[in-house]
Amino acid sequence: MAKTGDSSHAGSAQGNGQSNREQCSGLGENSSINRDAAVGQTVPTDHVRVFDLHCDTLDRLVLGDDSFIRLVDGDPSLLCDLGMANQPPPSSQATLKNNSFHVSLERVAAFDWCQCFAVFIPDALQGETAWRFYQTVKQYFKQQLAEQQDCLQQAWDFPDIELAFAAARSAAIATIEGASFFEHSLAPVDEIAQDGVKLITLTWNNQNAIAAGAHAQGGFSSFGRKLVAALEEQQITIDVSHLNDQSFKDLRSMVRRPFLASHSNSRAICNHPRNLTDDQFRAIQDCGGVVGLNYCNYFLVEDSRPVMPEDVLRHLDHWLKLDGELNIALGSDYDGADMPDWLSPCENLSQLYGHVQQEFGNQIAEKLFFQNAHDFYARNW
Numbered sequence: 001m002a003k004t005g006d007s008s009h010a011g012s013a014q015g016n017g018q019s020n021r022e023q024c025s026g027l028g029e030n031s032s033i034n035r036d037a038a039v040g041q042t043v044p045t046d047h048v049r050v051f052d053l054h055c056d057t058l059d060r061l062v063l064g065d066d067s068f069i070r071l072v073d074g075d076p077s078l079l080c081d082l083g084m085a086n087q088p089p090p091s092s093q094a095t096l097k098n099n100s101f102h103v104s105l106e107r108v109a110a111f112d113w114c115q116c117f118a119v120f121i122p123d124a125l126q127g128e129t130a131w132r133f134y135q136t137v138k139q140y141f142k143q144q145l146a147e148q149q150d151c152l153q154q155a156w157d158f159p160d161i162e163l164a165f166a167a168a169r170s171a172a173i174a175t176i177e178g179a180s181f182f183e184h185s186l187a188p189v190d191e192i193a194q195d196g197v198k199l200i201t202l203t204w205n206n207q208n209a210i211a212a213g214a215h216a217q218g219g220f221s222s223f224g225r226k227l228v229a230a231l232e233e234q235q236i237t238i239d240v241s242h243l244n245d246q247s248f249k250d251l252r253s254m255v256r257r258p259f260l261a262s263h264s265n266s267r268a269i270c271n272h273p274r275n276l277t278d279d280q281f282r283a284i285q286d287c288g289g290v291v292g293l294n295y296c297n298y299f300l301v302e303d304s305r306p307v308m309p310e311d312v313l314r315h316l317d318h319w320l321k322l323d324g325e326l327n328i329a330l331g332s333d334y335d336g337a338d339m340p341d342w343l344s345p346c347e348n349l350s351q352l353y354g355h356v357q358q359e360f361g362n363q364i365a366e367k368l369f370f371q372n373a374h375d376f377y378a379r380n381w
Contacts, residue, residue: 048353049112049370053199053262053292053329054175054241056336057103059120061094062140096144097151102334105151105170107347114161114171114374116199116262117141120336121178123206123213131181131188138195141174156196158381161374173377175262177242178204184223186230193234198381199262200231201239203247211247214273219246225254232257237380240264240284241292241331244273252283258380260289263331265299266315272299278322285327290376291319292331293368295339307340309355316356316368325364329373 097105103115119137121130145154153164154172164171174196180203181188192200202224203213210224220228228238228251238259240248251259261284267275276284276291284291293315294300300307300315319328333339334346342351357365 048350049366050108050349051114051330051370051373052334053116053260053290053331053373054118054177054294054336055103055115055332055334056118056120056177057096057099057101057334058117058137058141060101060335061096061099061144062137095147097148102332102339102345104345105148107345108170109151110347111170111349112165112370114155114164114173114370116173116175118175118177118201121176121180121204123178123180123204123208126180126208127183128181130178134176134181138174145172154196155198158377161377173198175199175201175239177201177239178208179210179227180204180208182223182227183209186227189227189230189234189236193236197236198377199237199239199260201242201262202227203242205242211250212244213242213247214244216244217246219244220250220254225250228254229256235381240280242274245277245280248280248283255287258288258376260284260329260376261291261331263292263294263296263333265294266318269315269318270298270300270302272302275299281319281322281324281327285322285324288376288379290327290329290372291324292329292373294331294333294337295343296333296337297339298337309342309352312340312343312352313355313359316360316364320360320364325367326372326375328364328368329376330369 094100108115119134119141121133125133145152151169152172153160153167153169154174155161155164161171176192176197176199179200202208202210203216205213205215207213207216207218209221210227211220212218231238232255235257237257238251238255239262240251240259241261241264243251261276261280265272265275266281267273267277269275274294281291293312295312297307300311316328332343332346332349334344342348353365353369356368
């Protein structure tokens with residue numbers, strides 16, 4: 001998720017109005033990337049498998065565009081209109097199957113697509129209010145799974161991913177972004193495990209009772225350390241995206257299972273605190289984790305120019321030079337960030353596949369788009 005707290009403002013999930021900004025500069029002399037890579041290259045989607053580690057589509061559907069932005073910007077007052085899990089979410093013509101946001105089941109149907117659907121809980125919500133909001137979005141997700149069972153199947157166990165594909169369905173993995181409902185009790189761990197949650201981002205941008213996010217000071221609390229152990233006992237993977245550097249260091253010293261970064265880029269290429277340093281990338285390598293490439297404009301380039309394919313490939317190129325071939329994955333941040341028009345909505349992802357395929361070959365493209373994330377969960381479900 002990349003919003004105001006990330007020095008960005010996603011506004012509408014459609015387009016970003018960047019067409020009049022200056023064109024991007026070339027890559028460094030040592031890059032293997034083709035400077036002439038053109039926007040618009042596509043490959044047949046029946047050859048593309050996608051495993052996306054992060055999107056915020058559920059929150060967008062529950063809240064609607066305007067309310068989603070208000071909540072992320074720190075206004076929790078709108079939540080009284082939701083019923084907070086005591087009532088169904090607001091009625092809307094939009095569904096997970098058919099909507100105007102980045103991700104819809106109709107758009108992904110042309111691919112073999114496994115999507116990690118996050119319940120995003122922003123910093124404005126803490127404790128019981130955050131827990132009730134989680135319940136609201138969770139209930140909406142369950143409703144959509146029931147209504148769209150012809151084209152979507154939740155992965156409760158690892159084989160369910162391939163079973164969904166065999167039945168011409170997309171696969172869904174439940175995740176959480178921002179665990180601020182954890183304050184003094186570990187009790188919710190069992191419930192989210194029963195909900196099928198397989199991945200949890202412990203903070204958003206600020207500090208909560210667990211640890212400090214990318215825009216805060218400090219590290220893990222003693223409660224946060226106990227929580228990590230309890231989550232690992234339930235085989236829920238820890239996601240380090242959004243942790244600040246101290247919290248990342250703390251986590252590295254306490255984990256017993258592999259961890260990952262679901263939606264972060266390279267800080268060496270774009271100096272943003274939400275991106276990973278080379279040492280952090282290597283730490284994820286060392287534990288057998290993966291890093292999901294984030295399409296957010298502000299995590300790809302440091303200025304306001306339009307993001308072009310070579311800007312995205314530059315992050316990938318850097319990680320490959322760190323011997324990260326088995327650690328690269330996708331973490332789009334769809335419906336949670338401003339991103340290049342050529343990458344949104346999600347069916348345009350085949351353009352990125354074509355660029356990666358052209359510059360790095362078929363094996364790298366397949367590992368980035370599907371195989372590495374798939375293999376991670378094969379080892380760690």
